[in-house]
Each structure stands twice: as C-alpha cells, then as structure tokens.
Amino acid sequence: MQATTMAIEPTLAILSGKGGTGKTLLSVNLASVAKEATYIDCDVEEPNGNLFFNPTQEFGKLVTVKKPVVDEALCDGCHKCVDFCAFNALALIGKRLMIFDEICHSCGGCIHVCPQKALSEQDRAVGEMSIGRSDSVRSISGSMNIGESSGVPIIEELLKHKGEDLTIIDAPPGSSCLVTESVRLADFCILIAEPTTFGAHNLAMVHELVSLLGKPYAVVLNKVMEGKNPAEEFCIKNNIPIIGRIPFDKKLGSLNSVGKIASREEKHYRELFASILSKALAKVNP
Numbered sequence: 236m237q238a239t240t241m242a243i244e245p246t247l248a249i250l251s252g253k254g255g256t257g258k259t260l261l262s263v264n265l266a267s268v269a270k271e272a273t274y275i276d277c278d279v280e281e282p283n284g285n286l287f288f289n290p291t292q293e294f295g296k297l298v299t300v301k302k303p304v305v306d307e308a309l310c311d312g313c314h315k316c317v318d319f320c321a322f323n324a325l326a327l328i329g330k331r332l333m334i335f336d337e338i339c340h341s342c343g344g345c346i347h348v349c350p351q352k353a354l355s356e357q358d359r360a361v362g363e364m365s366i367g368r369s370d371s372v373r374s375i376s377g378s379m380n381i382g383e384s385s386g387v388p389i390i391e392e393l394l395k396h397k398g399e400d401l402t403i404i405d406a407p408p409g410s411s412c413l414v415t416e417s418v419r420l421a422d423f424c425i426l427i428a429e430p431t432t433f434g435a436h437n438l439a440m441v442h443e444l445v446s447l448l449g450k451p452y453a454v455v456l457n458k459v460m461e462g463k464n465p466a467e468e469f470c471i472k473n474n475i476p477i478i479g480r481i482p483f484d485k486k487l488g489s490l491n492s493v494g495k496i497a498s499r500e501e502k503h504y505r506e507l508f509a510s511i512l513s514k515a516l517a518k519v520n521p
C-alpha cells in the first residue's frame with residue numbers, strides 16, 4: 236500500500252504601506268474563510284490579530300536572544316571588542332567596558348575577538364510569543380518588549396512555528412527589515428491599499444519592496460467607493476492585478492472596530508473574502 240503525502244499549502248503575506256489600511260481586517264478574514272489555516276501576526280510592535288480571534292491559549296514562551304556580558308576581573312581594557320563591533324554597541328569608559336544591549340545585534344563577534352576570554356553570552360528576553368486556536372484558525376502571535384531596537388528575532392521565532400497548512404502572514408506596516416523578514420517564506424504577497432493619493436503613495440512603496448524581493452503579488456483595494464481611486468490608477472498604470480475590492484461599508488467598519496470578524500458574522504462578507512482568497516490561491520497555483 237502506497238503512503239499518501241499531504242501537500243504543503245501556500246503561504247500568503249498581507250502587506251500595506253502604513254498602519255490602519257485594512258491589513259489585519261483582510262488577514263483575519265482570509266484565515267477565517269479557509270477550511271483550516273494558520274494566522275501569523277508578524278506586526279510585533281502592535282499585534283492586534285488576537286483581539287479578533289480571541290484564541291484559546293495552547294502555548295506561550297519568552298523570546299530570548301544572546302547578549303554579551305563582561306567579566307570585569309578578566310577584562311584589561313584592550314579595546315579589541317570595541318573596535319570590532321560594527322553596531323557601536325560597546326564602549327570603554329576608562330578601563331570599564333559598557334555594553335548597550337538595545338543596539339547589540341547578537342552577532343557574537345566580540346566574544347571571539349576578546350584575547351582575555353572576558354566576554355560570554357547570556358540569554359536576554361526581547362519579547363514573547365504565543366500559539367492559540369480560534370475555530371479552524373491556529374493563531375500565532377508575538378510582541379516586542381518596549382525599548383527593543385528590533386523585532387526580527389521575534390518574527391524569526393513566530394515563523395519557526397509555521398505548519399504545512401494554508402498560512403496567512405499579517406506583516407508589519409511599511410517596508411522595513413521587519414517586513415522583509417515577515418515575507419521571507421511567503422509564496423505570494425497581497426498588497427492592500429486605500430483609495431487616496433496617500434494610499435497610492437504607500438502602495439508604490441510596498442510594490443517596490445515586493446518587486447525587489449522577487450515575490451509574486453496582487454492588490455486588494457480597500458474602502459472602495461464611486462469616483463477617482465489613485466491606488467487603482469497606480470495598479471492599471473503598472474499592470475498590477477487587482478484580486479479584490481472591499482467596499483466602503485459602515486457595517487464592516489463597525490464590526491471591525493469592535494473586534495468582530497465580518498466573515499464569521501455575515502454570509503455576504505464570507506463570500507467577499509472567500510472570493511479574494513480563491514483568486515489569490517489561483518495566482519499561486521495557476
């Protein structure tokens with residue numbers, strides 16, 4: 236008898252040029268209309284996907300990174316580690332070594348160059364992550380501690396828990412290194428944009444990023460109403476496929492503002508988001 240192998244489902248990343256564009260609205264609804272899905276909230280500076288899913292907690296842990304610590308009894312103030320650190324995370328005040336944890340990138344180099352073996356690594360928490368379940372959605376979320384310079388280690392940890400089912404990644408807004416890390420495993424990117432000149436400008440920014448990363452992509456237009464839509468004009472001018480139009484709709488806005496997932500509330504929203512999901516999946520597997 237032949238063993239059956241489960242196919243790995245695609246990973247879709249949802250991006251926007253700025254916060255408040257409808258990225259989480261689209262992400263949670265796409266995950267909710269799938270038969271089974273994993274939702275990963277990579278917006279670790281402002282995670283709000285779980286406000287919608289309100290999942291039952293299954294797993295949680297601190298996210299730690301390695302940071303150097305100095306044994307002052309061994310350090311002779313030779314300056315080699317300070318000269319080595321490309322991030323200026325080390326300084327010698329007289330013969331006393333100062334380590335600025337928040338800007339240290341945990342490369343470990345200073346430990347290797349120290350001739351006195353005065354430096355060693357210690358785990359330090361930079362945030363936390365959790366996994367929970369809400370109906371057919373497994374929700375993975377993380378948050379960064381206040382004052383940390385980078386959420387990349389937390390995003391790396393979240394992505395380690397990605398399964399083989401359909402995965403929806405709610406990326407951080409903008410086009411920073413956090414976004415690049417969030418879309419690393421994505422098979423397809425969906426860019427969401429508002430119908431304003433500023434919306435078109437933000438769309439151009441994320442469009443440039445996904446083009447540079449060589450990721451296939453399409454656009455969903457949000458808050459669509461009658462009249463001029465600069466974001467749509469940008470898509471037409473640049474030959475970018477539009478796979479969905481979410482109308483400007485007070486009911487949808489009010490459901491969203493109280494943390495309700497529209498596609499779980501009303502059939503026509505379910506059909507709207509199911510249609511967007513099916514068009515995105517058709518682009519991944521034409």
Ligand code: SF4
Pocket residue numbers: 303319320321322323324325338339340341342343344345346
């Ligand atoms: S681990 Fe790397 S980044 Fe951090 S202080 Fe040492 S050399 Fe600098």
Ligand code: SF4
Pocket residue numbers: 305309310311312313314315316317332348349350351352353354
């Ligand atoms: S390289 Fe080692 S001994 Fe030299 S200043 Fe740095 S910690 Fe001290």
